Amino acid sequence: xxxxxxxxxxxxxxxxxxxxxxxxxxxxxxxxxxxxxxxxxxxxxxxxxxxxxxxxxxxxxxxxxxxxxxxxxxxxxxxxxxxxxxxxxxxxxxxxxxxxxxxxxxxxxxxxxxxxxxxxxxxxxxxxxxxxxxxxxxxxxxxxxxxxxxxxxxxxxxxxxxxxxxxxxxxxxxxxxxxxxxxxxxxxxxxxxxxxxxxxxxxxxxxxxxxxxxxxxxxxxxxxxxxxxxxxxxxxxxxxxxxxxxxxxxx
Amino acid sequence: xxxxxxxxxxxxxxxxxxxxxxxxxxxxxxxxxxxxxxxxxxxxxxxxxxxxxxxxxxxxxxxxxxxxxxxxxxxxxxxxxxxxxxxxxxxxxxxxxxxxxxxxxxxxxxxxxxxxxxxxxxxxxxxxxxxxxxxxxxxxxxxxxxxxxxxxxxxxxxxxxxxxxxxxxxxxxxxxxxxxxxxxxxxxxxxxxxxxxxxxxxxxxxxxxxxxxxxxxxxxxxxxxxxxxxxxxxxxxxxxxxxxxxxxxxx
DNA sequence: ATTGACAACTTGTCATACAGGTGTACCAAT
DNA sequence: ATTGGTACACCTGTATGACAAGTTGTCAAT
Numbered sequence: 001x002x003x004x005x006x007x008x009x010x011x012x013x014x015x016x017x018x019x020x021x022x023x024x025x026x027x028x029x030x031x032x033x034x035x036x037x038x039x040x041x042x043x044x045x046x047x048x049x050x051x052x053x054x055x056x057x058x059x060x061x062x063x064x065x066x067x068x069x070x071x072x073x074x075x076x077x078x079x080x081x082x083x084x085x086x087x088x089x090x091x092x093x094x095x096x097x098x099x100x101x102x103x104x105x106x107x108x109x110x111x112x113x114x115x116x117x118x119x120x121x122x123x124x125x126x127x128x129x130x131x132x133x134x135x136x137x138x139x140x141x142x143x144x145x146x147x148x149x150x151x152x153x154x155x156x157x158x159x160x161x162x163x164x165x166x167x168x169x170x171x172x173x174x175x176x177x178x179x180x181x182x183x184x185x186x187x188x189x190x191x192x193x194x195x196x197x198x199x200x201x202x203x204x205x206x207x208x209x210x211x212x213x214x215x216x217x218x219x220x221x222x223x224x225x226x227x228x229x230x231x232x233x234x235x236x237x238x239x240x241x242x243x244x245x246x247x248x249x250x251x
Numbered sequence: 252x253x254x255x256x257x258x259x260x261x262x263x264x265x266x267x268x269x270x271x272x273x274x275x276x277x278x279x280x281x282x283x284x285x286x287x288x289x290x291x292x293x294x295x296x297x298x299x300x301x302x303x304x305x306x307x308x309x310x311x312x313x314x315x316x317x318x319x320x321x322x323x324x325x326x327x328x329x330x331x332x333x334x335x336x337x338x339x340x341x342x343x344x345x346x347x348x349x350x351x352x353x354x355x356x357x358x359x360x361x362x363x364x365x366x367x368x369x370x371x372x373x374x375x376x377x378x379x380x381x382x383x384x385x386x387x388x389x390x391x392x393x394x395x396x397x398x399x400x401x402x403x404x405x406x407x408x409x410x411x412x413x414x415x416x417x418x419x420x421x422x423x424x425x426x427x428x429x430x431x432x433x434x435x436x437x438x439x440x441x442x443x444x445x446x447x448x449x450x451x452x453x454x455x456x457x458x459x460x461x462x463x464x465x466x467x468x469x470x471x472x473x474x475x476x477x478x479x480x481x482x483x484x485x486x487x488x489x490x491x492x493x494x495x496x497x498x499x500x501x502x
Numbered sequence: 503a504t505t506g507a508c509a510a511c512t513t514g515t516c517a518t519a520c521a522g523g524t525g526t527a528c529c530a531a532t
Numbered sequence: 533a534t535t536g537g538t539a540c541a542c543c544t545g546t547a548t549g550a551c552a553a554g555t556t557g558t559c560a561a562t
């Protein structure tokens with residue numbers, strides 16, 4: 001087996017040893033050399049086979065674990081978890097530029113966060129409720145100081161919404177939220193820039209945050225749901241309107 | 252800065268140090284603590300901050316490089332390449348094996364589909380409403396023929412739910428639904444297998460589908476919401492219970 | 503046959519060392 | 533003063549050895 005690394009090493013120039021080993025391992029999994037569920041040779045054995053240090057092997061295995069292709073447990077070994085690279089739910093970046101698609105993405109965010117607010121009202125720990133209240137106040141603060149702190153304002157806004165998702169105790173609500181806002185962030189920055197130019201109209205949003213926080217604090221799921229729905233409907237409409245004026249003034 | 256690792260370590264149980272550091276780094280990137288293009292602290296500095304060995308830091312950075320979130324060059328350092336996971340929102344396959352995580356995934360599906368039902372009630376085209384009715388009837392049919400058609404039953408069930416998502420006219424509701432059920436499919440098959448062994452209790456589900464379809468046909472968003480919520484709550488509970496009995500009988 | 507200690511693995515983590523790339527400050531020659 | 537080279541400090545990439553912690557199979561005692 002020694003030497004199959006060199007065979008592929010020719011393909012790339014600036015690739016590190018870890019890169020090369022990663023490619024070989026991935027190739028072996030994808031092409032069925034190691035079937036799903038199979039136990040891989042131990043790290044020391046692989047290091048010996050590839051004639052590299054265990055460090056390099058660990059790095060390669062680590063990457064494939066991050067991809068979901070391999071899995072490992074201490075004392076047991078590493079095994080093939082999936083033979084195809086997992087592709088999750090992804091939103092193409094270019095979709096952000098279309099008003100129609102952006103509206104749809106905001107609509108998806110609504111479905112997510114409305115239910116998150118309800119779950120948070122039912123299940124949030126006292127610490128999580130305090131954190132929601134804290135982020136609502138922090139958002140208030142950033143809006144009182146009327147500097148051109150665009151990024152700060154957006155961040156404070158998102159921190160509140162993130163706190164609600166954290167409060168659900170559901171990793172997937174938080175994970176999906178994080179992905180959506182990562183996709184939306186730049187667009188939101190552009191929108192808020194417009195909002196500031198035309199005079200702050202985000203004072204409404206501050207109060208809406210406080211109201212949502214109160215509903216969650218009281219454990220009133222139905223009220224939290226309704227208020228989050230209203231809030232997101234309003235802020236989505238605001239964002240879309242802001243982007244529209246930007247577009248008009250820009251052209 | 253030392254000690255901020257421990258703060259988040261509580262959230263997870265079987266996570267390794269590398270896992271924890273990875274999460275913190277990812278969090279810092281996603282939340283803009285480190286902006287795109289910024290140079291990260293050196294590996295030795297990070298190791299000192301987190302109070303772990305450089306090995307752990309390298310492992311974490313390596314994973315985020317594989318995700319496309321970080322990039323590094325020898326001699327220069329590591330910098331933020333993107334604040335957005337390239338592979339989108341993804342659920343690790345192994346999560347399906349944990350009852351707790353499975354329940355959370357089903358909960359996410361609820362948030363998605365409840366709102367989808369409401370949107371469908373408001374916006375569905377006549378054709379889409381007919382398709383929903385058709386898939387509800389098709390599901391009824393597969394339950395009347397009492398063969399061991401496990402896969403058929405699950406497919407018919409999912410077709411109904413998919414039709415609701417299609418009816419929203421929102422590509423992202425449909426896209427996320429498709430991803431979730433792709434992840435859930437095998438688990439649902441296992442659950443339904445148990446259900447059939449113990450005598451069909453999916454007759455309730457048939458009626459629930461009809462009720463949802465009726466609400467959407469009438470354009471009653473609030474009713475559709477409520478019925479979808481009830482239906483998913485019931486069927487999630489059914490699935491979890493079925494898997495539990497399977498687990499008990501299997502061991 | 504069951505149980506329990508034990509040995510031989512595994513991965514996870516730490517510490518240290520060095521090679522090779524990159525940027526910078528300094529110094530000499532012009 | 534500008535330029536050019538050079539040494540130095542710092543970075544990542546890699547190697548090595550060691551130990552902790554978890555898993556599995558064995559084998560003897562009951």
